[in-house]
Amino acid sequence: MLLLPTDIRNPDYFHKVVDCQWACPAHTPVPEYIRLIAAGRYADAYMVNWESNVFPGILGRTCDRPCEPACRRGRVEEEPVAICRLKRVAADYKGDISARLPTPATARNGKRIALVGAGPASLTVARDLAPLGYEVVVFDGESRGGGMIRSQIPKFRLPEQVIDEEVGYVLDLGVETRFDTRIDSLKGLLDEGFDAVFAGSGAPRGRDLVLPGRQEAAGNIHIGIDWLSSVSFGHITAIGKRVIVLGGGNTAMDCCRSARRLGGTEVTVVVRSGFEEMKASPWEKVDAMHEDIPILNFLVPKEFTHEDGRLTGVLFEKVRAEIDEKGRRKLMNAGEPDVHMPCDDVLVAVGQENAFPWIERDIGLEFDRWDMPVVDQVTFRSTHPKVFFGGDAAFGPKNIIWAVAHGHQAAISIDLACRGEELQNRPPPHVWLSSQKMGIHEWSYDNDVSNDLRFAVPHQDKAIALADIKAEVELGFDLKQAFAEAQRCLNCDVETVFSDAACIECDACVDICPVDCITFTENGPEAELRTRLNAPAVNLTQDLYVSGPLKTARVMVKDEDVCLHCGLCAERCPTGAWDMQRFLLDVAQAGSACSKH
Amino acid sequence: MTFLPKPKLHHPGLAANTLGFTRRDYEGTISTLCAGCGHDSISAAIVHACFELDLPPHRIAKLSGIGCSSKTPTYFLGNSHGFNSVHGRMPSVLTGANLANRELIYLGVSGDGDSASIGLGQFAHAMRRGVNMVYIVENNGVYGLTKGQFSATSDKGAKSKRGVVNNDEAIDLVSMAMQLGAGFVARSFSGDKGQLVPLIQAALTHQGAAFIDCISPCVAFNNHVGSTKSFDYVREHNEAVNYLDFITEREEITVDYAPGSVEVVKQHDGSLLRLRKIAGDYDVHDRAAAISFLQHRRASGEIVTGLLYVDQEPDDLHGYMNTVSTPFNELVEADLCPGSAALDKLNAALR
Ligand SMILES: Cc1cc2nc3c(=O)[nH]c(=O)nc-3n(C[C@H](O)[C@H](O)[C@H](O)COP(=O)(O)OP(=O)(O)OC[C@H]3O[C@@H](n4cnc5c(N)ncnc54)[C@H](O)[C@@H]3O)c2cc1C
Ligand SMILES: Cc1ncc(C[n+]2csc(CCOP(=O)(O)OP(=O)(O)O)c2C)c(N)n1
Ligand code: SF4
Ligand code: SF4
Ligand code: SF4
Ligand SMILES: [Mg+2]
Numbered sequence: 001m002l003l004l005p006t007d008i009r010n011p012d013y014f015h016k017v018v019d020c021q022w023a024c025p026a027h028t029p030v031p032e033y034i035r036l037i038a039a040g041r042y043a044d045a046y047m048v049n050w051e052s053n054v055f056p057g058i059l060g061r062t063c064d065r066p067c068e069p070a071c072r073r074g075r076v077e078e079e080p081v082a083i084c085r086l087k088r089v090a091a092d093y094k095g096d097i098s099a100r101l102p103t104p105a106t107a108r109n110g111k112r113i114a115l116v117g118a119g120p121a122s123l124t125v126a127r128d129l130a131p132l133g134y135e136v137v138v139f140d141g142e143s144r145g146g147g148m149i150r151s152q153i154p155k156f157r158l159p160e161q162v163i164d165e166e167v168g169y170v171l172d173l174g175v176e177t178r179f180d181t182r183i184d185s186l187k188g189l190l191d192e193g194f195d196a197v198f199a200g201s202g203a204p205r206g207r208d209l210v211l212p213g214r215q216e217a218a219g220n221i222h223i224g225i226d227w228l229s230s231v232s233f234g235h236i237t238a239i240g241k242r243v244i245v246l247g248g249g250n251t252a253m254d255c256c257r258s259a260r261r262l263g264g265t266e267v268t269v270v271v272r273s274g275f276e277e278m279k280a281s282p283w284e285k286v287d288a289m290h291e292d293i294p295i296l297n298f299l300v301p302k303e304f305t306h307e308d309g310r311l312t313g314v315l316f317e318k319v320r321a322e323i324d325e326k327g328r329r330k331l332m333n334a335g336e337p338d339v340h341m342p343c344d345d346v347l348v349a350v351g352q353e354n355a356f357p358w359i360e361r362d363i364g365l366e367f368d369r370w371d372m373p374v375v376d377q378v379t380f381r382s383t384h385p386k387v388f389f390g391g392d393a394a395f396g397p398k399n400i401i402w403a404v405a406h407g408h409q410a411a412i413s414i415d416l417a418c419r420g421e422e423l424q425n426r427p428p429p430h431v432w433l434s435s436q437k438m439g440i441h442e443w444s445y446d447n448d449v450s451n452d453l454r455f456a457v458p459h460q461d462k463a464i465a466l467a468d469i470k471a472e473v474e475l476g477f478d479l480k481q482a483f484a485e486a487q488r489c490l491n492c493d494v495e496t497v498f499s500d501a502a503c504i505e506c507d508a509c510v511d512i513c514p515v516d517c518i519t520f521t522e523n524g525p526e527a528e529l530r531t532r533l534n535a536p537a538v539n540l541t542q543d544l545y546v547s548g549p550l551k552t553a554r555v556m557v558k559d560e561d562v563c564l565h566c567g568l569c570a571e572r573c574p575t576g577a578w579d580m581q582r583f584l585l586d587v588a589q590a591g592s593a594c595s596k597h
Numbered sequence: 598m599t600f601l602p603k604p605k606l607h608h609p610g611l612a613a614n615t616l617g618f619t620r621r622d623y624e625g626t627i628s629t630l631c632a633g634c635g636h637d638s639i640s641a642a643i644v645h646a647c648f649e650l651d652l653p654p655h656r657i658a659k660l661s662g663i664g665c666s667s668k669t670p671t672y673f674l675g676n677s678h679g680f681n682s683v684h685g686r687m688p689s690v691l692t693g694a695n696l697a698n699r700e701l702i703y704l705g706v707s708g709d710g711d712s713a714s715i716g717l718g719q720f721a722h723a724m725r726r727g728v729n730m731v732y733i734v735e736n737n738g739v740y741g742l743t744k745g746q747f748s749a750t751s752d753k754g755a756k757s758k759r760g761v762v763n764n765d766e767a768i769d770l771v772s773m774a775m776q777l778g779a780g781f782v783a784r785s786f787s788g789d790k791g792q793l794v795p796l797i798q799a800a801l802t803h804q805g806a807a808f809i810d811c812i813s814p815c816v817a818f819n820n821h822v823g824s825t826k827s828f829d830y831v832r833e834h835n836e837a838v839n840y841l842d843f844i845t846e847r848e849e850i851t852v853d854y855a856p857g858s859v860e861v862v863k864q865h866d867g868s869l870l871r872l873r874k875i876a877g878d879y880d881v882h883d884r885a886a887a888i889s890f891l892q893h894r895r896a897s898g899e900i901v902t903g904l905l906y907v908d909q910e911p912d913d914l915h916g917y918m919n920t921v922s923t924p925f926n927e928l929v930e931a932d933l934c935p936g937s938a939a940l941d942k943l944n945a946a947l948r
Contacts, residue, residue: 076606440632441600449604504828506633506816507788511641514621515608535608552832566604574633574816 002523003555005548008497011431014583016543017560018493020083023070025405027429027587028052030067030083031493035445037086038486040479043097045090050097052587053404054124054170055149057162060088061474062153064281064399072492075539076515076562079454081489085474089482091162102131104174109133111418114194116183116358119147120400121391122200123170124407129414130173132591137194138175141182145171147202148392149400151229154254155470156261186359186387196386196414199373200407201358203392207351209246213304217311217346221304224255224349231258231469240344243267244314246301247349248278253285255347256293261469268341269295270314272331274321287473290459291466300331302338304346313342352397372396379423380410388414411590427588436494436580440571443580445494447567449514450487491565495583498556500547502577505554509569509578510534515562518569523555533559603627620648625675629668635787635813636666636735640673642790643704643733646797647674650845658694658701662687662716665742666708666735666813674704685716688723688732692914695728698924699915702801703730710740713749713768720770724777724806729913731800732779732808734770735787737815738826745818756823769895771905774808775888780908781807782887784901786831787814791840795870796904798843802868805913812900831900838879838903842871862907872904881907 006013016022020030029048036045049056063084071080111134115122118140130136144150145167149158171177183189189197206223208214214221220240224247230236243264245256248271259267269288271278275297278285289295299316306312318334354372359365365384366374373382375389382389390406392398413423436444458475459465465473477485510518516535523529526544530537537544537559547556570578603624611619623644628637647657654676661667663684670679678701682690691705705723712720712734723732738751745758749768756762774782781803785793793811800807812831814820820827825834845868858877862870872881880886887906894901921928 075609448601449606451605504633504820505788506635506814506828507638507641507790508633511637512603514604514606516611535610538610551829562608564604564606566601568601568603572632572637574631 001525003526003529003544003546005500006543006545008545011429011585013543014433014493014495015429015585017495017563018583018585019070019072020067020081021493021585023066024053025066025402026053026408027585028067029493029584029586031489031491032584033090034081034083034086034486034489035491037089038446038483042090042093043095043100046094046097047100049087049090050169053401054127054407055120055166055400055404056087057091057166058149058158059400060084060086060091061158061162062149063087063401066401072490072562073488076490076564077453082454082457082477082485085457085477086482086486089477089479092476093479101169102173104172105131105133107133108135109418111135111195112137112193113414114139114189114192114197115200116189116197117147117200117202117391117393118142118145118167118177118179119200119202119391119403120149121393121403121407121410122147122198123167124404125198125200125390125411125414126175127170127173128408128411128590130175132415134418136175137178138171139178139181139183141180143179145177145179147200151232152225152251152254154228154258155232156257156465156473157254159470159472182358184358186365187363190363190386194386195418196388198410198414199356199359199387199389199393200391200403201356201393203352203354203397205353205355206348207353209301209348209350211301211303213306213311216309217304217306219309220311220344221346221348224251224347225352227347228254228258231262236262238263241265242343243345243347244341244343245269245347245349246314247271247351248273248280248295249349249351250280250284251352252347252349253280253288255349256288257291258469259345259347260291260293261466264345267293268343269293270299270301270316270341271295271297272300272319274298277329291462298331298334299339305340311344311346313340314346315340354393354396356393378409378426379413380406381413381417381423385417408587408589412588415590429588430586432584433495433497433581436582437570443494443567445491445580445582446487447491447494447565447580449490449564449566450484452484452488454488455481455485492563493583494565494567494580496545496558496563496565496569497579497581498545498547498558499577499579500550500556502575503547503550503556504575504577505550505552506574508572508574512568512572514566514568515564517558517560517563519557520550520552520554521557522553523549529557530559533557535559537561600627600629614648614651616651616653618648618654620644622676623648623654623674625670625672628672630665630672631817633816634665635737635815636669637672638787638790639733639735639793639811639813640669642787642793642797643673645790645794646801649794649843650798650801652702652801656700656702657704659704659706660687660691660694661706662708662711663742664708664711664740665815666737667706667711668742669735670706685711685714685719687711688716688719688728691730692723692726692728695730695914696920696925698926699729699920700924703728704801705730705732707732707734708741709734709736709738709748709750709770713770717749717768721773721777724774724779724808727778727780727805727913727917729805729915730807731797731803732806733797734808734810735813736770736810736826737813737819738824739815739819741815741818745815752825755825756821758818758821758824760823769891770808771810772888772891774806774810775884775906778806779808779906780805780911781904782906783808783904784810784812786812786835786902788828788831789835789902792837792902795841795843799841799864799868799870799904802843802864802866803907803911804865805908805911834898834900836876836894836899836901838874838876838901838905839881840873840875841904842873844869844871862909865911870904870907875903881905882909
């Protein structure tokens with residue numbers, strides 16, 4: 001089967017080429033804001049973010065950044081662009097943007113929406129719907145908005161004023177808040193006559209470790225996420241000197257680093273799995289180890305030891321990883337003696353679960369066999385027509401950017417439902433494609449590819465950081481570093497657009513391409529074609545751009561994988577068959593009230 | 598922004614040759630020729646050929662005359678020796694260099710104006726002397742650098758961009774090279790690297806004068822309807838007599854071909870040229886027949902390409918002159934000055 005010419009009118013084609021944007025759950029137009037940062041237009045860069053992801057200052061410090069492993073730069077040199085930390089630059093240097101935010105709706109549309117929980121998912125729904133005239137009421141058991149952003153993420157990673165500012169932008173859109181109000185009946189809430197209810201209640205329950213000694217030593221064994229929120233709200237200000245943190249995820253990393261700041265001088269993280277398999281992000285592990293916290297692997301807790309009702313330590317079994325017949329990793333007893341590690345306190349950070357005690361099971365809202373609500377992956381509607389879910393409450397614990405992405409989609413659904421339209425009729429994205437040519441060798445973007453390696457974000461002096469749990473560790477890029485880091489971005493959204501009719505097959509583009517992307521060859525089946533390009537196209541996640549038949553009956557094939565978007569093919573082309581065109585895609589939002597393009 | 602340097606970043610899978618160099622290490626600075634110029638494709642082919650032959654860049658000398666074509670040595674082999682001589686004088690400068698140091702690999706790059714007009718005599722003598730070199734003419738049928746006047750290789754009846762007809766007979770450098778005794782003669786097309794790269798490799802490993810006439814469309818002045826050196830015209834009239842695979846001693850021949858369709862030519866350095874014949878009866882070792890074949894095809898408007906002639910027992914200028922194997926530039930006074938006793942002896946012999 002010969003390959004058909006690529007249909008570049010399908011917005012997904014060029015969207016996929018912008019790896020970072022494609023990977024971002026909220027599809028933030030990353031290169032667009034990075035260019036604005038390089039141009040010194042921080043407020044504009046902030047607004048591009050704010051429209052897409054609602055919490056640029058928060059995410060610029062805490063995002064799980066799925067965009068970075070996807071970033072094309074990471075495939076042509078050692079490290080991806082520091083996309084996340086550039087987002088923070090936009091937030092740090094934006095100045096006063098209040099005048100650019102939408103204003104509360106002047107007229108109501110008569111529809112009332114209840115949001116349960118004031119975490120990022122609910123706040124996104126509120127931001128999208130309030131300016132459209134919906135009467136939005138947010139309920140939260142806590143006294144302030146932000147959800148786990150406020151209750152869980154330690155202040156040394158995310159200062160309180162950043163949360164206040166960005167949660168404030170949303171609440172100032174005319175959103176009614178009912179804080180210190182825990183909803184204990186969904187039925188009751190529905191009975192209040194809301195047109196829709198959004199459950200953004202998170203995954204609030206920390207998993208416990210039921211082992212011998214758990215009861216007896218309970219006073220010094222703490223559930224990680226409960227302990228972190230007590231620390232966040234100032235209820236806990238100290239911990240023992242010797243602390244063991246059980247678990248290998250990001251919660252464990254926050255626990256150990258918080259313990260180091262509250263009097264823990266010997267804090268150790270102990271993990272069942274190997275170091276590589278730990279769930280924590282690589283940078284979180286690096287930061288913990290930098291604070292003198294050893295991470296010990298392949299140790300499974302067996303027992304909490306205690307004396308006179310006081311915890312004395314934890315007993316561990318040593319294990320090793322083995323691959324079983326089915327190719328699965330299994331932990332096996334290593335055949336070595338157990339290890340006892342003395343300690344004063346234990347923080348249990350072995351997982352997080354959903355809990356919906358406030359939802360009645362007899363109101364037409366179905367739960368599955370894991371006791372999770374049945375939620376549509378696209379519309380976020382439950383089996384109850386008026387009830388929607390998003391964030392950690394929808395499909396289990398994820399992260400902030402997923403909560404935002406869910407929130408946007410749920411808001412679209414709620415808007416459609418309230419207008420009596422089909423939820424499946426999702427609005428298409430807004431797409432712009434425009435030539436960037438300014439002259440023979442001149443483009444409206446900076447096509448000179450930087451050779452700089454990734455810049456490291458400066459950190460606070462360790463002694464100062466460990467002395468104050470509120471002292472932010474990362475200081476953020478200064479403007480010089482930010483510019484240089486921004487220049488590392490390859491502008492993957494400036495797309496190479498090929499016109500079959502103009503090409504005279506002179507080979508100039510093939511010869512100049514620094515990464516051997518382009519081949520003129522006989523057409524063929526994709527798998528076979530991939531092997532006989534100028535550079536074999538081995539990355540199957542990246543598309544081939546294929547032209548129609550040219551004069552010599554060959555086709556042009558471009559492997560998108562490592563294109564530097566340098567525009568040299570277009571500069572070299574004598575006929576303009578290649579052009580560099582900026583592709584801007586804005587994912588549709590409810591009513592698009594927050595988009596100003 | 599104008600003329601950026603080509604980004605240093607390269608494909609993660611970019612291969613290295615046995616010297617540890619990648620193809621990118623054989624590039625030069627970025628070309629300043631017109632976008633789409635055939636000459637740039639020839640530069641790229643030279644880069645490919647030298648990379649694949651594992652040639653140490655510092656053992657290559659590239660020499661040229663004047664013209665767009667003669668500018669190209671700046672755009673390839675940035676780590677090799679270079680000499681940009683005066684118009685039409687590349688052959689004599691190269692001959693001198695070759696005499697002084699026979700151990701370098703000599704690559705002469707010229708244009709149709711540079712070689713067929715002002716430098717025609719120089720071209721002729723380099724061929725007949727058998728200077729050990731690769732002589733590439735980047736043939737676009739015009740003086741590109743001086744804005745597109747007809748050159749001496751422009752076909753009679755060809756039209757210029759402004760519609761003027763060329764009434765002069767064209768010089769066919771390929772036929773001349775054969776007549777003058779070049780040991781290796783080929784013609785190719787800048788738009789066909791599959792043919793050109795192995796030809797350059799074969800020429801680089803040939804001993805003696807190896808001549809390649811490479812048709813190279815000038816996109817600015819000679820790529821219009823009415824031109825006989827345009828992409829379209831050359832593609833339509835290209836009559837390849839063979840394609841070549843260049844095989845080093847290390848590689849084995851494994852592919853099976855129909856009997857009679859392939860001929861293997863062994864070169865003096867042990868490398869093999871596998872000729873995939875297209876015109877089955879074409880004999881690359883018969884100089885006289887080749888000249889006649891070329892004349893006939895030319896009369897019927899065809900452009901014959903491929904390896905056209907190769908001498909199976911080649912020799913070169915140094916062989917004809919019986920020079921010492923040590924390069925002249927390494928000979929010291931003791932080697933060169935035989936002393937007064939020897940002089941007395943010589944004088945006595947002449948009395
Ligand atoms: C220790 C820790 C660190 C984390 N660090 C990061 C990080 O660095 N980056 C990242 O992206 N993610 C991080 N996460 C995950 C992230 O915080 C969550 O994925 C995200 O906050 C989920 O958002 P949400 O809107 O779904 O709900 P949540 O943020 O969990 O908010 C839910 C809110 O609902 C309220 N609520 C629940 N039930 C009721 C009820 N019945 N009535 C009224 N109110 C109710 C809760 O009080 C809470 O405020 C971390 C999580 C933990 C535990
Ligand atoms: C002695 C001398 N005479 C004339 C010129 C003007 N001149 C410069 S380049 C050129 C012709 C080059 O033609 P060609 O060798 O075909 O090169 P092209 O630019 O076409 O590649 C001429 C006549 C010169 N530089 N020096
Ligand atoms: S190089 Fe820039 S545009 Fe390309 S994937 Fe990375 S951040 Fe996105
Ligand atoms: S923009 Fe063109 S020349 Fe540059 S890397 Fe991509 S395909 Fe190659
Ligand atoms: S440079 Fe332009 S005309 Fe030449 S082969 Fe490439 S696309 Fe075609
Ligand atoms: Mg010329």
